Amino acid sequence: MHIRFLSFLLLFLLVISGCKKSTTEEFVPNGVVNIYVDYEKQPGHGSNQWAVWIEDSERSLVKTLFVTSFTADGGYIPRPSCTPFWVLKAQPDHLSQEAVDAFTGATPLSGIQTYSWDLTDADGNPAGAGDYVLMVEATLYGDNEVIYETPITIGPKKWTLHPEPVYTSEDETNKNMIRSVTIEYLLSK
Secondary structure, three states: OHHHHHHHHHHHHHHHHHHOOOOOOOOOOOEEEEEEEEEOOOOOOOOOEEEEEEEEOOOOEEEEEEEEHHHHHHHOOOOOOOOHHHHHHHOHHHOOHHHHHHHEEOOOOOEEEEEEEOOEOOOOOEOOOEEEEEEEEEEEEOOEEEEEEEEEEEOOOOEEEOOOOEEOOOOOOOOOOEEEEEEEEEEOO
């Protein structure tokens, strides 16, 4: 009788374990990453150029969100100091004009500039949950740049980040062109 009870208990446990729903469902991103760039337009040439883009955890380009039209339209050729990291990563000379037009804009007026990542790659495919790097690169004057390189995680929790700038030189010229960058990840309802 004891063996019969144990057999029944074992069968019962097997049936129940086979019927249970998985408690660990894979997270599917449904939201947006907003990037706020506090910009002050600077006088003269050799400035006011910047780019905003997303890389994956292996540092491959996922999507360019914005680049000033002077740079995207070939301004990096006569002035190689125009966002050189973006130019190297995006290789705009290999892109169609339609692709470049999708993320290019005129140098804006001073104020908060907002760029949004809809969690897709350059082809419109879902980028998926995981780790990424947000890049903001701005040419301040000549070859002096400011770079905001920020690891971000796309997952089930919203967040806000205030990355610190890294300057490529001690030159103070136009240092206040990009005054701050704020990044927020919002989940859709």
